Amino acid sequence: MKALLLKGKGLWKDMKVEEMETPSPQKGELLVEVHAVGLNPVDYKTATNGMAVWSYPHILGLDVAGVIVEKGEGVTGWKTGDRVVYHGDFTKKGGYAEFAIINAHTVSRIPEAVSFEDAAALPTAGYTAYQAIHRKLPLEQINTILIHGGAGGVGGFGVQLAKLAGKTVISTASVHNHEYVKSLGADHVIDYREEDVNARVMEITNGRGVDAVVDAVSRQSSTDSLDALAYMGHMVYIAGAPDFTKVEPFTKVVSYHEIALAAAHQSNDVYAQKDFAAMGDQMLSLLEQRKIDAMLKEVVNLEEVPEALSRLSERHVKGKIVAKVK
Structure with a gap:
C-alpha cells in the first residue's frame, strides 16, 4: 500500500x-x-x-x-x-x-x-469537544460558557455543541474570524489580541463571570481564564492544566476537568x-x-x-x- x-x-x-x-x-x-x-x-x-x-x-x-x-x-x-x-x-x-x-x-x-x-x-476535535461539553460539565447547572479558539477545531465544535445545548456562548478569536465564529453559534466573540478577555467576560456577564470555561489553547490561557469563572465554576482544559494555586481554597470552589482522548x-x-x-x-x-x-x-x-x-x-x-x- x-x-x-x-x-x-x-x-x-x-x-x-x-x-x-x-x-x-x-x-x-x-x-x-x-x-x-x-x-x-x-x-x-x-x-x-x-x-x-x-x-x-x-x-x-x-x-x-x-x-x-x-x-x-x-x-x-x-x-x-x-x-x-x-x-x-x-x-x-x-x-x-x-x-x-x-x-x-x-x-x-x-x-x-x-x-x-x-x-x-470529526473525531479528534469533535470528540474532545463532545467530551468536554457532554461528559464533563453538569449542563443543567451551566448557563454561560467561555470557549477559547472558536475558529479552530475543538473550539468550533465546542461552540456548536454548547449552543445546541441552549447555553449563552462566549468565544475568543482573531477579529477576522468573528463573523465565522458567530455563524457557528457564539453569542459574543472577543478579540483576544486587542481586548482584555476577562474584562469583557465580566462586562458581558454583569460582573458574575461564566459558569464554565473550555480551553484548548494552552496552560497559560487556562490559568488566565480562572479569573473569568463564577462561583462554582468549571474549568475544562485540553492543552495543559492551569495553575491551581491561583484560586484560593474556599473562595470560588472551582471544579477542574482534564480532557485527554x-x-x-x-x-x-x-x-x-x-x-x-x-x-x-x-x-x-x-x-x-x-x-x-x-x-x-x-x-x-x-x-x-x-x-x-x-x-x-x-x-x-x-x-x-x-x-x-x-
Whole structure:
C-alpha cells in the first residue's frame, strides 16, 4: 500500500509517500480502506518528539474515514463494505495510508448522507469537544460558557455543541474570524489580541463571570481564564492544566476537568474506547441532520499533508483540513 512515512523523530516536514506492506487485522480488529483522514495538531506534536513505542518508518493520522475490507477473528456487528469513522491510537500506525487497522469496538457507522471527508473532520476535535461539553460539565447547572479558539477545531465544535445545548456562548478569536465564529453559534466573540478577555467576560456577564470555561489553547490561557469563572465554576482544559494555586481554597470552589482522548487507548479501558463510538454516533447524527457543521475548510492529498501540517502548526488555520486518500 501507499503511505505517508515518518522516517524519524522530528522529520514530519520531510514525510514522503512510499510503498509499505499492507497490515492484517488481528483478533477484534478491522482493516479499513482509508478514504479520508483528518489533520490535527497532535500529528506534528507527537512527531516532533517521537514516541518510544514507535518503530520507524511510522505512519501518523488519527481521524480515519473509510470502508471495512477485512475483519479479524471475533468481530461481530460489522461487515465488509460498511462505511466507518474512528479516532485512532497514536501509539500505533495511523491513517495517512491506503489501509489502516483499528479495534472494532471504537468505530462509528457513517450515514450515507455524510461524506468521508466530513466524517474524517470529526473525531479528534469533535470528540474532545463532545467530551468536554457532554461528559464533563453538569449542563443543567451551566448557563454561560467561555470557549477559547472558536475558529479552530475543538473550539468550533465546542461552540456548536454548547449552543445546541441552549447555553449563552462566549468565544475568543482573531477579529477576522468573528463573523465565522458567530455563524457557528457564539453569542459574543472577543478579540483576544486587542481586548482584555476577562474584562469583557465580566462586562458581558454583569460582573458574575461564566459558569464554565473550555480551553484548548494552552496552560497559560487556562490559568488566565480562572479569573473569568463564577462561583462554582468549571474549568475544562485540553492543552495543559492551569495553575491551581491561583484560586484560593474556599473562595470560588472551582471544579477542574482534564480532557485527554489518548488516555482511553493507553489505559486499555475498553469501556472508555467504546465511548468513542458512542460520541461518534451522536456527532454523525447531528451532522446528518445538519444541526452541526463539520467545519471542513480544505481538502488536500497525502503528498500535501506535511505542508498543511506546517500551516496548522502556526495556529492560524480556520476549521478543519482533511486529506483525501481515495
